[in-house]
Amino acid sequence: MNKLYLAGIIAASLLLLGTYLSVGTSEGGLNGDIVNQLAVLGAVFIVLIAIFVVVKYVRQMQTDTADGKLADESWDGIGEYKNELPMGWAVAFFSLMVWGSWYMTLGYPVNAYSQIGEYNEDTVAHNEKFATKYSDISGDRLIEMGESVFLAECKVCHGINADGIDGKAANLNKRISVESVKHQVLNGSNNFLLGSEMAMPDRNGLFNMNSGELISDAEIDAVSAYVANGMSGAGADVFAGACASCHGDDGKGMEFVAPNIVAFTPELVANVVTYGKKGAIGRMPNLGDRLNAKQKEAVGAYITSLSK
Amino acid sequence: MFHWLEKHPFFFAVGVFLVISFAGLIEVVPSFADKSRPVIGTKPYSTLELAGRHVYIKNSCNACHSQLIRPFKSETDRYGHYSLSGEYAYDRPFLWGSKRTGPDLHRVGNYRTTDWHENHMLNPPSVVAGSIMPAYPWMFTNKANVDTAYAEQLTIAQFFSVPYNKAVPMKDGSTKVVKMGSTLADAHALALAEAKVIAADMKNQDVKDAVAAGNIPEIVALIAYLNSLK
Structure with missing residues (x-):
């Protein structure tokens, strides 16, 4: 027994003692916790294996003599034994080659992580979840959904109360304003409100059938006030003469011909959202790519509900 | 060996x-x-847009607004399609930014309009309740620097072969030509023509008068630049 063995035994005992103390004094201690018991058992095994390996190789170094054959080459006087290729090493080497060719050709290209791939998967999963969760949403819940879409996408221009923030955008609590009607009559309109191209002529194409002449300035003012007022007051005769042939006697529009100018409809709102609009105040951008069909339906329901 | x-x-x-x-x-x-090749649909900045980009940089808009949409669902829902590297081909330097005190602006031209920017730059809380963005009233009176924008155009056209006066392919299969003046006076005329289109959609009478008199306030150039971000 020399000093080296002694130092080894002291170090191993200290390590074991340290492990026992730190585990034993921790919460749960050695009695209550299977993980702590396993930790101490593992420490004992590691020490035993270490002792076995060290003793084996120290003995070998002390007693072994070389019996191999030296290679012919000599590198600065250092020789090298000619050894057989170790079987384990050879197997590992060749399996690595097989795995390497699989990884280069199929493994990496097919299974590689891609940020865009993850994004695409997320999007598909989200869209599926959205479709199943909201497939049969209707009534008040649809309006609620429309309100949250409105608050996310529309309120920066139309305001939290949809009042258009003092004329900065259209007031959606009301179907149409006097200025807006007047602007459309003076300039015509082609805003895809029906979902397809359907132009309304400007004042040079609007005949008043009662007078048999083009609509006049006074008549424009009268009919603007009449329409903005919800089809009441003076101007009914001008409307009947110049507008009713397309927008209908009640102003509720005609399919494929003219939009409803008395009340919002969900389809009308969805079309404005999809195609954008240029009107009396300015241009509304098209938000067609930003909302899906259900969200457009919802925001249509919400805006329709505002002026009811 | x-x-x-x-x-x-x-x-x-x-x-x-x-x-x-x-x-x-x-x-x-x-x-x-x-x-790094330009994506189809990416076109060089016109003279006025470039002048607006200088206004954007001069006022450090990029300190609070990023121009890089990451590929996350939550982000593309709000800002649009994630950014592609080829979309920055004509940005020298790019303005990715590293901090979002305000929202990303990489595609702001898709969902905000000229008159909205006009209201917003003059008084942000008037359109966005609780906004902490400062107002930029001097942009309505300061003149945009078209000379510098034209100098930059000439430089990048010559040294980086930016395709001015050449057909650039667009997403719908058509092509677009972004014009660059052949002389400084020509560049001023082109910028003014663009400014008139922007000013027609604006409400501020002083700005409209200035453009009609041949001057281009910074706000007009900035709006041209923001509208070009798509």
Whole structure:
């Protein structure tokens, strides 16, 4: 027994003692916790294996003599034994080659992580979840959904109360304003409100059938006030003469011909959202790519509900 | 040869360097060149837009607003399609930004309009309740620097072959030509023509008068730039 063995035994005992103390004094201690018991058992095994390996190789170094054959080459006087290729090493080497060719050709290209791939998967999963969760949403819940879409996408221009923030955008609590009607009559309109191209002529194409002449300035003012007022007051005769042939006697529009100018409809709102609009105040951008069909339906329901 | 290399460490090091550089070159350069090519639909900035970009940089808009949409669902829902590297081909320098005190602006031209920007730059809380963005009233009186914008156009057209006055392919299959003036006076005329289109959608009478008189306030240039971000 020399000093080296002694130092080894002291170090191993200290390590074991340290492990026992730190585990034993921790919460749960050695009695209550299977993980702590396993930790101490593992420490004992590691020490035993270490002792076995060290003793084996120290003995070998002390007693072994070389019996191999030296290679012919000599590198600065250092020789090298000619050894057989170790079987384990050879197997590992060749399996690595097989795995390497699989990884280069199929493994990496097919299974590689891609940020865009993850994004695409997320999007598909989200869209599926959205479709199943909201497939049969209707009534008040649809309006609620429309309100949250409105608050996310529309309120920066139309305001939290949809009042258009003092004329900065259209007031959606009301179907149409006097200025807006007047602007459309003076300039015509082609805003895809029906979902397809359907132009309304400007004042040079609007005949008043009662007078048999083009609509006049006074008549424009009268009919603007009449329409903005919800089809009441003076101007009914001008409307009947110049507008009713397309927008209908009640102003509720005609399919494929003219939009409803008395009340919002969900389809009308969805079309404005999809195609954008240029009107009396300015241009509304098209938000067609930003909302899906259900969200457009919802925001249509919400805006329709505002002026009811 | 290998024995010789083993005896001459310097040349061995040179050899190692050459081999590794070659591997790097053939792996990195083609992919880099491909990714930095302009995406279809990306066109160079016009004179007025470039002047607006200078206003944007001068007022440090990029300190609070990023121009880089990451590929996350939550982000693309709000800002639109994630950014592609080729979309920055004509940005010198790019304005990715690293902080979002305000929202991302990389596609702001898709969902905000001229008159909205006009209201917003003059008084942000008037359109966005609780906004902490400062107002930029001087942009309505300061004149945009068209000279510098034109100088930049000339430089990048010459040194980086930015395709001014050439057909640029757009997403719908059509082509667009972004014009660059042949003289400084020509550039001013082009910028003014663009400014008139923007000013027609604006409400501020002083700005409209200035443009009608041939001056371009900074706000007009900035709006032209913001509208071009799509």
